[in-house]
Amino acid sequence: MDNLMISSLTQKSENSEQHIYPPLSYGWYVTVLLTIIYILSFVDRQILSLLVEPIKSDMNLSDTQIGLLMGASFAIFYSTMGLPLGWLADNMPRKYLLGAGLAVWSAATALSGLAQSFKHLFIARILVGAGEASLGPCAISLISDVMPPSQRSRAIAVYSSALSFALAIAYLLGGQIMKFADGLDLTFIPFMADLKSWQLVLIIVGSPGLLIALLVLTLKEPNRQYIDKNRSKGFNSIKRTFNYFGDHKRLFTKLFILPVTMTIITYSHNFIPSLFQREYGWDPVTLSIYIGTIIGLVGPCSTFFGGWLIDKMYSKGIEDASIIIMRIGGVIMVPTCIAMPLMPSPQLALVFYGFSLCGVTLITVSAWSSILGIVPPDLRGQATAIYLMVISMFGLMLGPTLVGVFNDFLFVGSDRLDLSMSLVSIIFGTLSLIMLPNIVKTYRAAIGIN
Template sequence: MGEQPEASSHWPSPARSWSIVGLFCVAAILSYTDRQILGLLVDPIRADLRISDTQIGVLQGIAFALVYSFAGLPLGRLADIVQRRTVILAGVALWSVGTLLCGYAGSFWILFAGRLVVGIGEAALAPAATSMIADLFPTRHRGAAIGLFCMGMVIGGGAAISIGGAVLGIAARGGFAAWPMIGALVPWRAVLVLLGLSGVPLFALLALVREPARHGDHDGAQDRGDLRAVVAQLWAIRRALVPLVLACALMSVGDFAMLSWAPALLGRRFLLSPEAIGLALGAPIVVAAALASLGGGVVSDRFALRHGPAGRLFMAGCSAVIAAPFALIALADGPNQVIAAVALWSLFSTVAGIAGMTANQEIVPNRARGLAASFIAFGNIMLGLGGGATLTGFVTDHGFGDPLAVGKSLTLVILPAGLAAILLFFLASRAARSLSA
């Protein structure tokens, strides 16, 4: 296994460790707000830059997802061979500059370039942060700590709508007219520039964070640069690592499909207005996922104390079992049932994801933690976003040929992915148990 017994290691003080995780949570909130904010600004950007819906889709999807996924792998590796704090600081600087570039963009291609920079910067955060968290906390608190960090991602998605909308309204009323740099900007640009500038105080606070010692790193910093040795160690645990990464990615297929198409289901089949959908659907998703981030981490810590990483993975499989029935969203005959299905899927899928991410950090050697975290991110974005969001639309268009059939498409995409994830989580748990034997 990748870690030595806790009794032989010295851990930082709880106050220091939790304050660092709290700061990482704030970074995740800002990161996800910068990532999702374009969804709120679609119409003003289209009108100002005279671009199409297809180009907007590229900016929100491909321009971000591809660079985020592929940049995450080398950045995860970099987090294993240099100070992780340095990787995080570079990421904050990059995504802040990228957001500023988007705010001042005068054409589609400049906005596209800005989104690429945002994607590269944000790809640095999760691998380095989760690796640091694994060295800040022993097993009994590690899941809760990673859950707190991931809660920032959940909040960030909602913050992009709520905070972004509030700032957009203030800018539209001329509330920033006297401010330097943004006073003369149109409202959508002011929102992006303010978000970019908010990275400055975050960068300053993160610069005060001290790099923790790498627990279980008996080979030393010099050997961490030997990629062949790292690959050999990861290959040795492939029977646990591969199904774990795939299981997390398949659960994210459901996450992205629900978030992308449940609003359309509510609007098309039950005739809810966009405002009503936002009020009815947003809060339950955020609350469910936030509770799952913290509660799931705490519960998985209890499983891990008794059974190690295998216990976390068994819990992840059980959570996926509970989530699976909520993939039957096609059977919903009212908007409240749709909202409940989405919220409960989010709750148990997030629990499974937190347990899986934490186990991922425990089964790999310290020298590969950043790289292993980037595997999770790569799978979640490429398979989750690409498969969940895209495949649901494809099945609706080319399978049913009926926009009102989006609920059936959701079930046909999510249910098989969820069932496969259940099997893979239990296979990973069995393999992890054999590693610790």
């Protein structure tokens, strides 16, 4: 009896230690800083879409080559480096890993501005992807360790909202930087005298991250929560992660379907500035004002609402809240993304884009919550890396590349960027909606709901 009491008290003590979180104010400080870094990462990644037409003109590139620059080049290391970096995020101070990654991708973005050929730009974009691969595993793992479960979905929603803020900043600020760079006279600087305006934009956008990388190093590494003291060490933990996903492959395969579809479709939207310029005659600066405003208003609001709603539903005992919200997001996203490029006017296209953004953000925040709810805490970094690897591999490789391939080879000589973008959404979106009821059923069974 005494042994049972001692064992019980010891277990309670260990659980109390495992459940200790830093002050909530510090947790939100870390979350906000990570959100700012996520914004920077997406600005660095997304700014290229605003520069498609001048880059295509100056380098005499095809839409397929542009698609490779916006997708495949970034995905090569962003996808493949995610898992080893996820292991590092689970086994070393995350601030050092994140700081190094931020410095690499920021420097690579700035160096993109010095590219003189497709090959140079392709290599620079590979380095951007390699650096950004460190962010996801570090950020989600850190948020999980500084925020208690009652606040975690909300914190993840704040972090996920960076996607919308980054898009808004990329369009609003990117358009103004393009305008500024056009009138900038740098002839008095020998190595910058011959740079095009799009090259100056990349240099300007990439530079701030080098300073913020220093700020990351000031973070205090939080205690890792709920760590099993008997867990696998070293690279055996990678094997354990793969074994865990292998043991639950049916669940994760289905759970990833809608986020993969979302990523394919959203990366195909990298051609939106070109769509508006070719179909409606809107220049990038004009588009940046309208679409940046829509993204800045709709994206964060729907993301925060999704995170709040999931937390609210969880508090009322609705254990499958995240998958319910994901389902709603899919039903909103697919039809609006199919219709958006086909609209007869730019105004209608922007309206449909706003609705599609609501669906995208709901899927984003609910996917993170769904995964964190079923993955062992000491595997979160690597699980996040696998998730990002899967959705990025498919999204970046297929989204922008297929739009370019369709337009260059399926609609030869007709330049039907509108049909090419819509076709991507039709193919992948329709398949996802057909699978949606089975996805929900499988997830509910996995968490013990009949």
